[in-house]
Amino acid sequence: xxxxxxxxxxxxxxxxxxxxxxxxxxxxxxxxxxxxxxxxxxxxxxxxxxxxxxxxxxxxxxxxxxxxxxxxxxxxxxxxxxxxxxxxxxxxxxxxxxxxxxxxxxxxxxxxxxxxxxxxxxxxxxxxxxxxxxxxxxxxxxxxxxxxxxxxxxxxxxxxxxxxxxxxxxxxxxxxxxxxxxxxxxxxxxxxxxxxxxxxxxxxxxxxxxxxxxxxxxxxxxxxxxxxxxxxxxxxxxxxxxxxxxxxxxxxxxxxxxxxxxxxxxxxxxxxxxxxxxxxxxxxxxxxxxxxxxxxxxxxxxxxxxxxxxxxxxxxxxxxxxxxxxxxxxxxxxxxxxxxxxxxxxxxxxxxxxxxxxxxxxxxxxxxxxxxxxxxxxxxxxxxxxxxxxxxxxxxxxxxxxxxxxxxxxxxxxxxxxxxxxxxxxxxxxxxxxxxxxxxxxxxxxxxxxxxxxxxxxxxxxxxxxxxxxxxxxxxxxxxxxxxxxxxxxxxxxxxxxxxxxxxxxxxxxxxxxxxxxxxxxxxxxxxxxxxxxxxxxxxxxxxxxxxxxxxxxxxxxxxxxxxxxxxxxxxxxxxxxxxxxxxxxxxxxxxxxxxxxxxxxxxxxxxxxxxxxxxxxx
Numbered sequence: 177x178x179x180x181x182x183x184x185x186x187x188x189x190x191x192x193x194x195x196x197x198x199x200x201x202x203x204x205x206x207x208x209x210x211x212x213x214x215x216x217x218x219x220x221x222x223x224x225x226x227x228x229x230x231x232x233x234x235x236x237x238x239x240x241x242x243x244x245x246x247x248x249x250x251x252x253x254x255x256x257x258x259x260x261x262x263x264x265x266x267x268x269x270x271x272x273x274x275x276x277x278x279x280x281x282x283x284x285x286x287x288x289x290x291x292x293x294x295x296x297x298x299x300x301x302x303x304x305x306x307x308x309x310x311x312x313x314x315x316x317x318x319x320x321x322x323x324x325x326x327x328x329x330x331x332x333x334x335x336x337x338x339x340x341x342x343x344x345x346x347x348x349x350x351x352x353x354x355x356x357x358x359x360x361x362x363x364x365x366x367x368x369x370x371x372x373x374x375x376x377x378x379x380x381x382x383x384x385x386x387x388x389x390x391x392x393x394x395x396x397x398x399x400x401x402x403x404x405x406x407x408x409x410x411x412x413x414x415x416x417x418x419x420x421x422x423x424x425x426x427x428x429x430x431x432x433x434x435x436x437x438x439x440x441x442x443x444x445x446x447x448x449x450x451x452x453x454x455x456x457x458x459x460x461x462x463x464x465x466x467x468x469x470x471x472x473x474x475x476x477x478x479x480x481x482x483x484x485x486x487x488x489x490x491x492x493x494x495x496x497x498x499x500x501x502x503x504x505x506x507x508x509x510x511x512x513x514x515x516x517x518x519x520x521x522x523x524x525x526x527x528x529x530x531x532x533x534x535x536x537x538x539x540x541x542x543x544x545x546x547x548x549x550x551x552x553x554x555x556x557x558x559x560x561x562x563x564x565x566x567x568x569x570x571x572x573x574x575x576x577x578x579x580x581x582x583x584x585x586x587x588x589x590x591x592x593x594x595x596x597x598x599x600x601x602x603x604x605x606x607x608x609x610x611x612x613x614x615x616x617x618x619x620x621x622x623x624x625x626x627x628x629x630x631x632x633x634x635x636x637x638x639x640x641x642x643x644x645x646x647x648x649x650x651x652x653x654x655x656x657x658x659x660x661x662x663x664x665x666x667x668x669x670x671x672x673x674x675x676x677x678x679x680x681x682x683x684x685x686x687x688x689x690x691x692x693x694x695x696x697x698x699x700x701x702x703x704x705x706x707x708x709x710x711x712x713x714x715x716x717x718x719x720x721x722x723x724x725x726x727x728x729x730x731x732x733x734x735x736x737x738x739x740x741x742x743x744x745x746x747x748x749x750x751x752x753x754x755x756x757x758x759x760x761x762x763x764x765x766x767x768x769x770x771x772x773x774x775x776x777x778x779x780x781x782x783x784x785x786x787x788x789x790x791x792x793x794x795x
Contacts, residue, residue, distance in 0.1 A: 178371035180356075183766075184619075191442075191445055191470055192199070192240055192443075192444070192445050192449055192450055192451060192452045192470065193238045193284070193450065193451045193452070194236060194237055194239070194438060194451075194452055194453065194463065194466060194467055194470060195237060195238070195239040195240075195241065195413075195415060195451055195452065195453025195454075196229075196232035196235075196237040196239065196240045196241060196454070196463060197232065197453065197454035197458030197459055197460065197463050198454060198455060198456050198457060198458050198459070198463050199214065199225075199228060199241065199243050199245070199246075199290075200214055200456065201456060201458070201459065202228045202231075202460075203217065203224065203225075203228070203455055207225060208221075208224070213246065213251075213252070213254075213255045213257070213301060214242055214243060214245070214246070215243060215245065215247040215251075215252070215264050215268070216244050216252075216255065216257060216264065217243065218243055218244070218247075218264050218267040218268045218271060218686070219260070219263065219264060219267055221497060222267065222271050223650060224560065225243045225271055226271050226274065228243075228273050229271065229272055229276075229321065230275050230278075230279070231460040232460055232463055233276070233279045233283055233465040234277065234460065235460040235464040235467060236285060236463060236464060236466075236467025236468075237283065237453075237463050237467070237472075238281065238282075238283060238528070239284040239285070239324075239325070239451070239453070240272055240275075240276070240283060240285060240286070240288055241272075241285075241286045241287075241288040241327055241329075242265075242268040242269050242271075242285065242287050242288050242318065242323065243268045243271070243288070244264065244265050244268040244269075244287060244288050244289065244314070244318065244689040245289070245290040245329070245330070246290055246293065247264045247265050247268065247314060248290075248292050248293075248310050248311070248313070248314045249261050249288075249310050249314075249376060250266070250293050250294050250310060251290045251292070251293045252526075254293075260315075261313055261314060261317060262313070262317040262415075262765075264316075265287075265314055265318050265321065266317055266320070266321045268288075268318075268321075268687075269285065269287065269318060269321030269322055269323055270321060271636075272285045273285060273321075273322060273738075284324040284325060285322075285323050285324050285325070286323060286325040286326070286327040286353070286660055287315070287319070287321075287323035287325070287326050287327060288327050288329060289311065289314055289315060289318070289326065289327065289328050289329070289340060290329060290330050290331075290552070291330060291331050291333070291334065291336060291337075292307060292310055292311075294307075295333075296333060296335055296336050296609065298341070299333075299366075303789045304335070304339055306341075307336060307339040308339040308342060308343050309343075310337055311340040311343035311344070311386070312343040312346065312347060315340075315343050315344050315348065316347050316348075317345055319347065319348040319350060319721050323350065324349065324350065324351075325350060325351050325352075325353060326344050326350055326351070326352050326353065327341045327353045327355070327386075328341065328344070328352065328353065328354045328355060329353075329355045329386070329388050329389075329415075330356075330357045330388055330389045330455075331354070331355070331356050331357070332356065332357060332364050332365040332366060333364070333365075333366055333375065334356075334364070334366070334368055334372075334376050337354055337356065338376075338380060338468065339480050340354070340587060341354055341377075341380045343383055344571075345381075345716040346460060347630065348459055349401070350477075351383040352382045352383050352384070353382070353384040353385075353386050353413050353451065354380070354382040354384070354385060354386060355376050355385075355386025355387060355388045355413060355415070356368075356373050356386070356387060356388075357387070357388060357389035357390050358370070358387065358390040358395065358396075358399060359390075360391060360395075361600050362395065362399060362402075363399065365403035367647070367648065368483055369402070369648065370387070370398075370399045370402035370403045371402050371403070371405070371406035372406075372648075373385075373387075373403065374402075374403035374404075374406040374407045374410065374603065375406050375407060378406075378407040378410055382412065382791055384408050384410075384412065384413050384450060385403060385407070385411070385412050385413070386412065386413035386414065386415065386450060386451070387399045387400065387403065387412075387413075387414055387415075388413070388414070388416070388455045388644055389415075389416070389417050389455045389456060390416060390417060390431050390455075391416070391417065391419070392416055392417055392418065392419040393416045393432060393436065393437060393443075394440075395416070396414050396415075396416040396444075397440065397443050397444065397447060399414075400412055400414050400444060400447050400448070400449060400528065401447055402508065404447065404448050409594065409777045411449035411450040411451075412448060412449050412450060412451075413449065413450065413452070413453075413736070414444045414449045414450075414451070414453075415452070415453040415454055415455045415598065416432075416440075416454065416455060416457075416458075417454075417455045417456040417457050417458070418432040418437070418454065418456070418457030418458045418462065419432035419457065422607035424606075432457070432462075434459070434461040434462045434464065434465040435465055437454065437458065437462045437465055437466050438465035438466055438468060438469040439477070440583050441465075441466035441469045441470050441591060442469050442470070442475065442476075442477045443477060446477055452466065452470075453466075455465075463710075463712060463754065476689045478572070479611060479716045480672065484595050489764070497650075498651070498653065499570060499599050499653045500504070500541070500570045501540065501541050501570055501572065501599050501653060501682075502599075502653045502681065504540060505681075505682060505711045505773070509758075509770075510541050510772065510773055510774075510793075511541065511711075511713060511773030511774070512538060512539050512540045512541075512773065512774055512776070512790055512793060512794075513539065513540065513541045513542070513543050513572065513684075513713055513770060513773060513774065513775045513776065514534050514539045514541075514542055514543065514776045514777075514778065514783070514786045515542075515543040515544075515545055515775065515776065515777045515778070516531065516534075516542055516543065516544055516545070516563075516781075516783070517544075517545050517553060517781065518544060518545070518546075518553040518554040518555070518556050518559045519553065519554050520553060520554075521554075521560075522554065524554075524559070524562055526558065526781075527563070528562070528566055528567060530783040531563045531566075532567055533783050533784065533787055534569070534787060534790075535567050535568070536571040536580065536618075537786070537787035537790040537791065538790050538793075538794045539569065539673075539786070539790060540569075540570070540773075540793075541569065541570045541571060541572055541599065541749045542560075542563055542569055542570075542571045542572070543571070543572045543574065543601065543684070543775065544556045544559045544560050544563070544571055544572065544573055544574060545574045546573075546574040546575065546576050556573055556574060557573055557588070557591060557592040557595055557597055558595075559571075560572075560573050560592070560595070560597040561595040561596060561597060562769035564596060564597070564709075565596075570599065571597060571599065572599040572600065572601050572655065573592055573597045573599065573600045573601065574599045574600075574603060575588075575589070575592075575601060575603070575627070576602075577602070577603075577622050577623060577626075577627050579625055582622060582641060585622060585627065585630070586630075586635075586640055586641065588633075589631065589635060589652070590646070593635075593650045593652065595652075598650075598651055598652050598653055599652075599653045599655070599656040600652055600654050600655065601654075601656075601657070601684055602624045602627050602628050602631070602654055602655065602656055602657075602675075602680075603624060603656075603657045608757075610636050624656060624657065624675065625656075625671065625674035625675045625677075625678050626678070627629075627679040628654050628656060628675050628680050629677075629678035629679060630680055631650075631652045631654050631679070632652070632654055632678060632679025632681075633678070633679055635649070635652060636649055636650050636651060636652055636679075637649055638650075653681050654679060654681050655680065655681060655682045655683060655684050655713075656672070656675040656676075656680040656682075656684075657671060657683070657684060657685075657686070658684065658685045658686070658712065659684040659686045659734045660685050660686065660688055660693050660697045661688065661693040661697075661734065661735075661736055662687065662697075662734065665696070665697055665700050666700070668697075669697075669700065669701055669704060669705070670700075674704065676709070676710060680710060681710060681711075681712055682711045682712070682713060682772075683710055683711070683712050683713070684713050684775045685712060685713070685714055685715040685775065686715050686734045686735060687715040687717035687728070687735055687777060688714055688715055688716070688763070688767070689735075689736070689737045689738055689759075689763065690738050690763070691763070691766050691767050691770075693719070693736075694714070694767055694770050694771070695770065697734060698770060711771075711772035711773065712770075712771045712772055712773070713771065713772065713773035713775040714764070714767060714770075714771040714773070714774050715775045715777060716760050716774050716775065716776050716777070716789065717735075717760070717776075717777040717779065718753070718756040718757050718759070718760040718765065718776075718778065718782075718785045718786075718789060719737075719745050719752065719755075719756035719760075719779070720752060720753050720756055720779040720780060720781065720782065720785075721739070721745065721752040721753070721756075722742075722745055722752065723744040724779055724780075725737055725741070725742055725745045725746075726742070729742060737779065741759060744759065745759075747777065753782065753785060756779075756785065756787050757788045757789055757792075760776075760789055761788075761789050761792035761793075764789070764792070764793065766791075772785075774789075774793070776789055
């Protein structure tokens, strides 16, 4: 029997091995300042450390971790103890061993090894070989002192933990548990998701794959399921924080209760964890409740297990939750979208005031145009990010193909996604000949239907146009343009079909001023292809005055305004803006049954007109 199988079968009659909880949290509670080197207490205050070990064993822990998390040459150098690496680690193991022997219980000892506290190349100045030597020094000291398991915990960098694993495999023959920590978006600090981490560690032949620290129990249950789907035959360890830390009255507090941990111990067991424990903020009370839950044969799982596990990059699928826009359309809810133009300068005060008005009025999403009418404007993805972070409302980025070569197209898409902008509206864009710089380059390498295909079938599968991996699948929700009043309806339908085949998720239409062209288009589409199977957000443009209406009717391709509406706006005089809102609202009420949302285009930044239409939609 191998060392690993012997280790994991020692407690088979009890189910998962129950590990201890936080060391630093309890030391801080007992008066040790948070900026103290906790590892040095193995030498300076051994009784304090031993008492914490004892409390976890009394709570029912099957496994305790040595107080050596930061006992490597780099972290100890900060307090002048870099020459005491071997001594501090050896004392940490000896302390734990004495407590275990005094308890007369069959408790295992894990040698805790944390990250080095320095960045490895290429993100730092430490060479891989230097990291390897630092890990080797600490791990040799721990194994020589007699640990049962090596715990590489709370790492964030796969390349750093690889050096730790290499060092361990070179100097010892005990089980290796390699555990990483995750940020709020279920990724490591360097951007790896749970599936990638699990596959990487499995390829390194570690004995147990773990996740620790991070957010709280719910997040690590999600992480566990994703890791297990990536490598179903592996063994797993889960040790969550007691929720996200908060600073209260100068102290770091954690909100998850011991009872809550008891419930999640059962969830982790049912999800296939071999080792279960706690991390920052957890106490002997948390471990006691987990022990009680795991050893009670009558105890059943009370929390609801997630029904769907996201395969993420493994199956070529986006690893993010769907956007709010995507979820709202999927749920069949009517979507209210409003267009805004970026400012001509760099000031965003008026932009944010308008976005705030629309959000308060009830808009679901803000569409941000890209250089409308080929006028020079601030880059729209910056505007999207500002609106999303400052106002808290989701955006749709207008993404024209015109003026971008294929390199810029792909780079700009990645930039938008990195900024959290995942709804995009793919259009051809206005020709530069009509704008501020008519001599500017107007070339393009890809048409809208081709760009939609690139986004949905390549980027959202984790590769670029050439098939080269981009590291992780994006999760764009892509819209396309649609002219319901096109003169050649059959041609417009053929173009739309290409966009749908490419993966278009929804369509935004040109402004409509009558129900008839909407019905005509949808009826013709159904005759040719059956019911249109993507949501339509109907373009509504409230008319501001007679000159505005005449310009749209006579000079903007794809817009035709009925004669009676032109006459009514002309007769309204100074009341034309109010009349335009009323006409748009009535029209929307007449067409609403044919579409899944509205795309309001307020004229001349009159966002109050859009708000008035929203009031009509949501009385």
